[in-house]
Amino acid sequence: MTSLLSLRGVLRAYRGDAAPFALEVPAFDLAEGEVLALAGPSGSGKSTLLMMLALAAPPDAAERFDFAGQDIARHWKMGRGDALADLRARRIGVVPQTGGLLPFLTVEANIGLTQRIAGRTDADRVRLLAEELGIAAQLRKRPAELSVGQRQRAAIARALAHRPALVLADEPTASVHPELADAVLALLKRECAAAGAALLVATHDPARAERLGYPVLACRTHAPGADGIARSVFERLPEIAEAA
Amino acid sequence: MILRLALADLRHERVLFLCSALGCAAVLAPLIVLFGLRQGVVAGLRAELLEDPRAREIVSVVNRTLEPEVLARIAADPRVAFMVPRTRALSATIVLENPSRPGGGLRVELLPTGQGDPLLPGLSVIDMDELVVSATALQRLGLNVGDPVLASVARSQGGVREVLTLPMRVGGVAPLTAATRDAAFATLPVLVLTEDFLDGSAATDARPDASLPPRPFAGFRLHAARLDDVPALDRELRLSGIEVASRAEAVAGLLRLDRNLALLFLAIAGAGGAGYLVSLGVGLWAQVERKRRDLALLSLLGLRRRGLLMMPLLQAAAVALAGAMLAFAIAASVATVLNRAFAGTVTGDRPVCLLTAQMGVAAAGVTLAGALVAAMLAGMRAAAVPPAEGLAEG
Incomplete structure (x- = not known):
């Protein structure tokens, strides 16, 4: 399989829940169409890693950071904000924790938003996704009129509407009922597989992810050393990736 | 697309939009009336003089x-x-x-x-x-x-x-x-x-x-x-x-009146207009802060900085245009009342408060330009919202 994401020696410092943390990614690869759950306790840097992978936050240091054949580390270094925005628009779909729908747009417009930003308007795909995710009847409504589960499904549809290469979901089950959590994870996996998109899900519930067929990459955490900085390491060696 | 988003947001928060437009009209309408009075009085006196070839x-x-x-x-x-x-x-x-x-x-x-x-x-x-x-x-x-x-x-x-x-x-x-x-x-x-x-x-x-x-x-x-x-x-x-x-004395007097009224208008318009623009700018800035999550999400979804910058600018333009139209409608009503009340007294048969379509267009233009300047800082603030916040707070 072709590598969609390839990171080597990536570092990013951030402030965790209690103490300063340093996120380290010695090696991380993700192939096209691959599915993976990132697991770790709260504050372990899962969201920070997703932000970097979503090209929304720069690494402090990176030996290599390639995405879809482009040198992301160089884009950040050269301040190519528009190039990064274009990559986010065309190649990446995101599912934030609570959906992140815009309250002033209808559900249909929210789903179609990624298409419009990417310049790939396709009303039929919006309707098809809505039907598959069981929210076709909600298309004319505003997000405030939807239940939490419906909002998450609308966010999944939005993340897939513009046919991205990679879908990133940050704790998509954190605010939903446990029964709904299984449904959300299963829907994400099924729709990404149907769309041929790779899927990365950050979760604090690796058991649920495993049960639903997600390979899980757990982070290793290290207590603060002499410098007072705790470390969180996400490592996925190529052979492991290939095995997965 | 940006225009659609900006207008959809305004439509969603129509009460806030209406309040902003009313705020604009509240400042602008008296200025238009004042300007109309200046135009009417001066134009009336000038026309009286012009009608007399002597x-x-x-x-x-x-x-x-x-x-x-x-x-x-x-x-x-x-x-x-x-x-x-x-x-x-x-x-x-x-x-x-x-x-x-x-x-x-x-x-x-x-x-x-x-x-x-x-x-x-x-x-x-x-x-x-x-x-x-x-x-x-x-x-x-x-x-x-x-x-x-x-x-x-x-x-x-x-x-x-x-x-x-x-x-x-x-x-x-x-x-x-x-x-x-x-x-x-x-x-x-x-x-x-x-x-x-x-x-x-x-x-x-x-x-x-x-x-x-x-x-x-x-x-x-x-x-x-x-x-x-x-x-x-x-x-x-x-x-x-x-x-x-x-x-020459009468003409010089008219020209002095014209100048003095222009100065008075400028002073009042300057003070009122500047105050309004500051309030509009601050309001838009506050709105950007309030909408920070939405703007970050749009950035995360791939909207470019220019698009983010345009959102507050377009919204300010919409507020300014709506405010200017509202203000002109209010001013036209006030002018009608004034012209009836002063009919045949100050400027003969001519209207004492003279409003023209050109004045309406000019008022809208000036308000629009001012609003865009006031919104520029808010726009720059919006463009600087990091996309990571869209994921973190989504």
Whole structure:
């Protein structure tokens, strides 16, 4: 399989829940169409890693950071904000924790938003996704009129509407009922597989992810050393990736 | 797409949008009314002056010997629309007589005229054998336009009374604004012949000569091209030693009023407008802070910085345009009330508060420009929202 994401020696410092943390990614690869759950306790840097992978936050240091054949580390270094925005628009779909729908747009417009930003308007795909995710009847409504589960499904549809290469979901089950959590994870996996998109899900519930067929990459955490900085390491060696 | 998003957001928060537009209108409407009052009062007074052709008239009042070069220089001044020399006042009277009523002569003032004389609108071209006669004189003589008329002037030379009689024709009726007394307007050669005859240098059978050689004149009558030129021309002529009479004082007063009202308007508009723009800017800034999550999400979804920058700018533009339209509607209602209340008092039949479509467009344009400037900082703030916040707070 072709590598969609390839990171080597990536570092990013951030402030965790209690103490300063340093996120380290010695090696991380993700192939096209691959599915993976990132697991770790709260504050372990899962969201920070997703932000970097979503090209929304720069690494402090990176030996290599390639995405879809482009040198992301160089884009950040050269301040190519528009190039990064274009990559986010065309190649990446995101599912934030609570959906992140815009309250002033209808559900249909929210789903179609990624298409419009990417310049790939396709009303039929919006309707098809809505039907598959069981929210076709909600298309004319505003997000405030939807239940939490419906909002998450609308966010999944939005993340897939513009046919991205990679879908990133940050704790998509954190605010939903446990029964709904299984449904959300299963829907994400099924729709990404149907769309041929790779899927990365950050979760604090690796058991649920495993049960639903997600390979899980757990982070290793290290207590603060002499410098007072705790470390969180996400490592996925190529052979492991290939095995997965 | 950005426009659709910006407008959808405004539609979603229509109460806030309406409040912002009302805030804009609350500042703008009184300014438009004030500007309309300034326009109405000044335009009314100006029109009153403009309607009277004598408002732009400057006449030399003391008989002098003005050389042809001096007169040519005055006539060539771009601020002078019309100038005609005049002969001495004592030689500028003539007796008119209706040929069908012999013996019923009437002494009238003889005034020079020429092509494009503002005192005789529509009668600009008159021949040397024509006279434009005041309505009162025509009535007394029992004459109508086109009738023949005899113009005569008498002198006493060596104890003998001699009379120069010119057979002429009534070329038109002088309007009341041109001559309130009995008067007749004639071309300059007629006046020159009269003066020369009285001086004894022309015979009784002489006739007006169109090819007058350059000669000095006792004075002149001129009309400024614009009302605003009258005070300066009046002043300059006096400074060059030519005593003149004009309505320079009234015109200068109007111009002063115009300037003072403009200054007053600028002061009030400046203070009110600046206050409003600051409040709009702060409001938009606060809105960007409030919408930070949405903006971050749009950035995360791949909207470029330029698009994010445009959101507050477009929203500010919508508020400004809605506010300006609302303000103009309010101002138009107030103007209607004011114009009814002051009808026939301050500016005659003209509206005291004058609002035009151009003023509406200008008000909208100025408000739009101000709003965009005020929104620029908010836009830059929006463009700087990091996309990571869209994921972190989504």
